[in-house]
Amino acid sequence: MSDEIQKSIAPEAPPERAQYTKINIKALELYASDFQIDIFLRLSQQKFVKVCKREDSQAYSKSIIEKYKAKGIIDMYLETEDYVSFVSSIRQILTSKIRSAEAAGPAQQLGQLSVVHDVIKVSFNEGYINADTIALAKELTSETANSIAKIDIFEKYAEFKANCSGEYLHALLSSYLACAMAEEFSWCNSEVKQKIVLGALLCDVTLSPEDFKEMREKKNNITELSKKILDHPLNIALRLQNERDFISKETLAIIREHHERPNGKGYPHGVNYGSVTVLTAIYIIANYFIEQMFDQSYQEDFKQEKMDRIVELIKEKFYSGNYRKASDALEKIYHSRFKI
Numbered sequence: 001m002s003d004e005i006q007k008s009i010a011p012e013a014p015p016e017r018a019q020y021t022k023i024n025i026k027a028l029e030l031y032a033s034d035f036q037i038d039i040f041l042r043l044s045q046q047k048f049v050k051v052c053k054r055e056d057s058q059a060y061s062k063s064i065i066e067k068y069k070a071k072g073i074i075d076m077y078l079e080t081e082d083y084v085s086f087v088s089s090i091r092q093i094l095t096s097k098i099r100s101a102e103a104a105g106p107a108q109q110l111g112q113l114s115v116v117h118d119v120i121k122v123s124f125n126e127g128y129i130n131a132d133t134i135a136l137a138k139e140l141t142s143e144t145a146n147s148i149a150k151i152d153i154f155e156k157y158a159e160f161k162a163n164c165s166g167e168y169l170h171a172l173l174s175s176y177l178a179c180a181m182a183e184e185f186s187w188c189n190s191e192v193k194q195k196i197v198l199g200a201l202l203c204d205v206t207l208s209p210e211d212f213k214e215m216r217e218k219k220n221n222i223t224e225l226s227k228k229i230l231d232h233p234l235n236i237a238l239r240l241q242n243e244r245d246f247i248s249k250e251t252l253a254i255i256r257e258h259h260e261r262p263n264g265k266g267y268p269h270g271v272n273y274g275s276v277t278v279l280t281a282i283y284i285i286a287n288y289f290i291e292q293m294f295d296q297s298y299q300e301d302f303k304q305e306k307m308d309r310i311v312e313l314i315k316e317k318f319y320s321g322n323y324r325k326a327s328d329a330l331e332k333i334y335h336s337r338f339k340i
Helices: 003-007 025-034 058-070 080-102 106-125 131-150 157-163 166-182 190-202 209-217 227-240 249-257 278-293 304-317 321-338
Strands: 020-024 039-042 048-052 075-079
Touching: 020 025, 020 080, 020 106, 025 058, 025 075, 025 080, 025 106, 039 058, 048 058, 075 080, 080 106, 080 131, 106 131, 106 157, 106 166, 106 190, 131 166, 131 190, 166 190, 166 278, 166 321, 190 249, 190 278, 209 227, 227 249, 249 278, 278 304, 278 321, 304 321
Parallel strands: none
Antiparallel strands: 020 075, 039 048, 039 075
């Protein structure tokens, strides 16, 4: 990244550490039985009530979590020190949990990975980018890449879509398609695929459901989007750029440029087709394909006619420089692998 570009936006300062940290109730359902913690509900901006004590039995804690999940509660809260320990504990047992879930099929397996993605998202946005968070993100990347290699994500989509968040589904679908496109090039290998998957998992990690809704309603029109949305690719890249043992320059480029376009009318910097590598162009096109394919719920089914139109649209829009190479790869694999 040039000094001029880097100076044009300062990375967002991580928020001050709060007393309590949000945790998806599904994460508690999957992992809370492995250790003892206090669990809270949020009643107002400042008021939290303890609903489980660390000395409670595992059976009791499980029943409380199930009760609030049945009531439609999505998030509960942990004291921040417990949250940090919780992330570390998930990392240590994730692989064994995933292996146990594999026998139950993709719905269980990918549902567990979606929960971990949500934990990483909260950790990132709360400023907890530490060794445990990075190790957990590595595990998530590895397990997601393994799933992509073993499961026909498009064909099996109906089986697991209800178990995953929209954000994880988007990352899963876009990285699956991008990895398939990358296989058309001689330089593709498992390491390249890991770079794609990590970029997909982190490229929108600071955005809220409201931000995603705005992007769809404004059709990613740069003249109408908020500064937070326009700046998020660079903010994420800048916060990660010093973690060089964790993240490659190729993945940083995917994060930084995944909303750019060949005509220079993307964001954050409006770079044109001459500035984008083939690998980044592959992810940009895969990301665009999935954006066009689904609404925000990600619960639609794949429709052949719609997919055909999107491929034709991509051929019309992404025809210059390295985008052309990526577009050609999409067309080739689409007709050979992804026709329903």
